[in-house]
Amino acid sequence: METVQDRFLRYVRFDTQSDENSDTCPSTPGQRTFGEALVDEMKAMGITDAHMDENGYIYGTVPGDPKLPTIGLIAHMDTSPDASGKDVQAKTVPYDGTDILLNEEKDIWLRSSDYPSLKENAGKHLIVTDGTTLLGADDKAGIAEIMTAAQSLMTTRMAHATLKIGFTPDEEIGRGADLFDVEKFAADYAYTVDGGPIGELEYENFNAASAKVDISGINIHPGAAKDKMVNSLLLAMEFQSLLPLHQRPESTEGYEGFFHLTDMEAP
C-alpha cells in the first residue's frame, strides 16, 4: 500500500493554483487534471462510483456498515494564489532542531527564529520546499490523508462506517462550497481535513463581510486646484485612518476581529 508520504509527494507535482480572476469552475485547468488522476486512483482502489462532476468536484463512496452513520471527509484540490505552486520541488529532511537550508543556490533558509513552532518538530521528518514555491500541503496533505485512510478501509476486515469522499476545487478563492452537492453527498455529517498543526480541531470561525469603497474625487491642474480639487487617494487614506488602529490582523488574536485592507487602486 502506498504511504501517505509518497502519495503526498506525488500530488504536489500537480500545479493546481486557483485564480480569482477566472469565471470558470474549476478556475484553472490544472485542478481538473489533478481531479482526473484522483478519480483514476480511487477506481483502482475499488471505489467504483468515483467520478468528477461537470464542475470538477470529485465524489466517491467506501461502503460500510449501513447501521452506522455515514461520514464525509472533504478536502480541496487547489492551492493558494498567494504563492506559486508550479514545479514544486519537495524534499523530505530529518529535522534535528537546527535551521534548514531550503535552497543552497539562493541561500534560502527555514529558520526557527522566523517560525518558532518549527522547534516542536525536532526528531520528525519534514517535507519542505526549495524556498521558491509553496508546498501545497494546504490541502494536498488532506487529500493524501483521506485517500490513504480510504485505501486502508477498502482492505480492512474491521467493521466501519460508510465513508463519503468529496474533493472540491477553488476553496482558496472562496468558491469551494458553491457547487458542492450536499444532497447527493448524503453524509450524516462530515469533516474538512484542511487544518494546520497536529491536534487542530475547529468548529468556530469568523463572521465576515467584504467592503468595497468607491471614492469619486475631482481632478484639476494642481496649480488651479484651490477650493476645487478633491484628491480621491487622500480620501481613501482618510477613510482607512478612521478605522481603529488596534483592530488590524497584526494586532488581534483569538476571538478579536479585524478590518483588513487588501487592495487599493486608482482608476
Added chain:
Amino acid sequence: MEKFLQKKALMEKICAFLNEKYGPGTVELTLKDSYFNMREKILPHIHIVEKAKAAMEALGIAPRISPIRGGTDGARLSFMGLPCPNLFTGGQNFHSRFEYIPVEDMEKCTQLLIHLLTTC
C-alpha cells in the same frame, strides 16, 4: 455577531461622515456578507466534535480547539445542511514558500481518520 454588526456600522458611519465633509456621493460603500460562524450549526451536533476530540486523545494527540480566524468551506457547508468541523492536516506556514509538513503528523492524521470511521 454583535461585534461583527458594530464593525459594519462603523464603516457606514465613516462613509456618512466623509460625505458630510466633502459632499454627498463622494464616498460610496458596498458591504457584502461573505460567511458566518458555523458554531450555531455545529452545536446541535456537538457530538461530532466530541468524537473527534476523543479519537485524538485515544491516539495520543493533544487536541487544540480554537476558532478559525477567517472562513472555511466547512462553515459554508454547515449552513448548507452538512455539519462540518475542520481537522488538522499537520501542515504549517500555509500559503507561503516556507510551508512544511512533518511526515509523522500526516501519518497521525491518517490514523485519526481511520479511527473516526471504525469506532462509531
